[in-house]
Amino acid sequence: MTGSQPAIPAARPVIGEEEIDAAVRVLRSGMVVQGPEVAAFEREFGELVEGRHCVAVNSGTSALQLSLLALDLKPGDEVIVPSFSFAATANAVRLAGATPVFADIDPATFNLDPDAVAAAVTPRTVAIMPVHLYGQPAAMDRIMPIAEAHGLAVIEDAAQAHAAALNGTPVGAFGLAGCFSFYPTKNMHSLEGGMITTADAEYARKLRLLRNQGMEQRYQNEIVGANMRLTDVAAAIGRVQLGKLLGWTRKRQENAAFLNANLSGVAVPTVAEGVEHVYHQYTVRVSGDRDAFQAALAERGIGNAVYYPTPIHRLRPYLTEDGNVGPWKLPETDRAAAEVVSLPVMPSLTQEELERIVAAVNEVAA
Ligand SMILES: *Cc1c(COP(=O)(O)O)cnc(C)c1O
Numbered sequence: 338m339t340g341s342q343p344a345i346p347a348a349r350p351v352i353g354e355e356e357i358d359a360a361v362r363v364l365r366s367g368m369v370v371q372g373p374e375v376a377a378f379e380r381e382f383g384e385l386v387e388g389r390h391c392v393a394v395n396s397g398t399s400a401l402q403l404s405l406l407a408l409d410l411k412p413g414d415e416v417i418v419p420s421f422s423f424a425a426t427a428n429a430v431r432l433a434g435a436t437p438v439f440a441d442i443d444p445a446t447f448n449l450d451p452d453a454v455a456a457a458v459t460p461r462t463v464a465i466m467p468v469h470l471y472g473q474p475a476a477m478d479r480i481m482p483i484a485e486a487h488g489l490a491v492i493e494d495a496a497q498a499h500a501a502a503l504n505g506t507p508v509g510a511f512g513l514a515g516c517f518s519f520y521p522t523k524n525m526h527s528l529e530g531g532m533i534t535t536a537d538a539e540y541a542r543k544l545r546l547l548r549n550q551g552m553e554q555r556y557q558n559e560i561v562g563a564n565m566r567l568t569d570v571a572a573a574i575g576r577v578q579l580g581k582l583l584g585w586t587r588k589r590q591e592n593a594a595f596l597n598a599n600l601s602g603v604a605v606p607t608v609a610e611g612v613e614h615v616y617h618q619y620t621v622r623v624s625g626d627r628d629a630f631q632a633a634l635a636e637r638g639i640g641n642a643v644y645y646p647t648p649i650h651r652l653r654p655y656l657t658e659d660g661n662v663g664p665w666k667l668p669e670t671d672r673a674a675a676e677v678v679s680l681p682v683m684p685s686l687t688q689e690e691l692e693r694i695v696a697a698v699n700e701v702a703a
Pocket of ligand 1: 391398399422423425426470494496518519520530531
């Protein structure tokens, strides 16, 4: 601890008076599940993704899972994913009955390397699932042509990238589906929640059926479906947060610009050409002993975290049957997992806190 100054947490989810008022209003209304607030949230979120259809669900993981279930995957179908992501990315593929195939990342952006994606395509590949990690869009300008050349669906994992864009196109408006999360630590939240965005009306209808037991009309089930509905309480909170998203995003970008300009001794994020990075995380690379670096920052009251210390292909469910790491060649994924540290970048940071972060990092990294 640095004297009497309170520690700066790694993230600070917002549940303000407006969010609480919105939740109470819905509870008093009695319309609490898949009602008018959900419909309004879907309509308003569509403005972020060029007016695409939006289907609200109960989590980001459900969004990924439903968007894959709607492809009617067969056992043995392959979906290309990064291993340098949250496990939900690959879990959704497995839960939908298909096989994740891991491709390596571009060390400059931490996102899928398009050359690695192209090399991972086989006759069994049905989809590519790029992740816009830390809030930076993946190289969709190169990934979409690969998908088109091979007739593959693209499902964007945009859980960390609300309002991020590449060459003017927002994430969630590139692939067949864009999948967003509204978990409390994300750039906006609804306590728990998720959204699927798509330009394909037929596909959107199928997502709506799958979300609600396969029913459009009550008790007239058309297909087998799940219950992945969003509550109206969550949607009302999400609408309040959506209204603040762009202001918060600007503040995240300003915070990141200050850190970029003032940090030394660590490798600051690189942003690809034409990219609107929304800094869900501000992630640096540390050379040397990362554990010691993290501990020294924590000692100085600077919250920090590693996303993600273990690449998905090294997690237990993704090992081979005899418990070994599969035949993957992912050197940049392994290197990133060993080197990254995320620093606080949330919108509520004060100038004084930003300066404390810079002073601590520069001292520890020296
Ligand atoms: C948060 C996250 C998810 C899952 O979202 P939940 O709402 O927590 O289910 C999926 N993918 C990535 C990359 C995430 O960061």
